[in-house]
Amino acid sequence: MRRIHILGVLAASAAVMTAACTTDPYTGQRTISKTAIGAIGGALGGYLVGDLVGGRSDRTEKILGAGIGAIAGGAVGAYMDRQEADLRRQTAGTGVDVIRQGDDLILRMPSGITFPVNSSAIQPQFQGTLDQVAQTLSTYNQTYIDVLGHASADGPDDYNMTLSQQRAQSVADYLAGRGVARARMGVRGYGETQPIASNDTEAGRQANRRVEIKVVPVTQQSAY
Numbered sequence: 001m002r003r004i005h006i007l008g009v010l011a012a013s014a015a016v017m018t019a020a021c022t023t024d025p026y027t028g029q030r031t032i033s034k035t036a037i038g039a040i041g042g043a044l045g046g047y048l049v050g051d052l053v054g055g056r057s058d059r060t061e062k063i064l065g066a067g068i069g070a071i072a073g074g075a076v077g078a079y080m081d082r083q084e085a086d087l088r089r090q091t092a093g094t095g096v097d098v099i100r101q102g103d104d105l106i107l108r109m110p111s112g113i114t115f116p117v118n119s120s121a122i123q124p125q126f127q128g129t130l131d132q133v134a135q136t137l138s139t140y141n142q143t144y145i146d147v148l149g150h151a152s153a154d155g156p157d158d159y160n161m162t163l164s165q166q167r168a169q170s171v172a173d174y175l176a177g178r179g180v181a182r183a184r185m186g187v188r189g190y191g192e193t194q195p196i197a198s199n200d201t202e203a204g205r206q207a208n209r210r211v212e213i214k215v216v217p218v219t220q221q222s223a224y
Contacts, residue, residue: 053186062183090132111209120166134178149189152205165189
């Protein structure tokens, strides 16, 4: 089933590439726009990020080795419900979005409220919010945590990739400094490859500059 899903994503991406190709009227050469490349990367990355960064095996071993148990199947929903409610209460009015996807949670933090421009240093005024998030993540410790950095299409690709990685690492380091076990965390920067809005507008570019904290329950099914 997983192979069929991947093939479907690849087919859809091929269709996007074909539709987005343009022909130079002078040379006759066909090219694909940077926007289309970003859309294709987002389609592929969006599927792959449905899994945990780096997979579950190594992190699960460390989590269980640290004495953190897995959640029994029937209790997963209620466990994540309580955690979601706490996170929504703590982030209300801060600009952070709490998104529920099945039993997973995503905290989407726009970089405009989290970091100064072109910096990976967390804004002092945002640290109080992260302190509360860290407290909840520590309390509900039967979860994997992925910290994911994203950028807009402004600037060079390699710069955006590096900055997104640095920002994700900065958030992960901050959470670790507030008691969230590093064994639970994975960190990755995606640069501009996974936009959630159009890079053709300033509002869209602002939305694409973000760090996301993905929270996934450690279930007995996934752990053993």
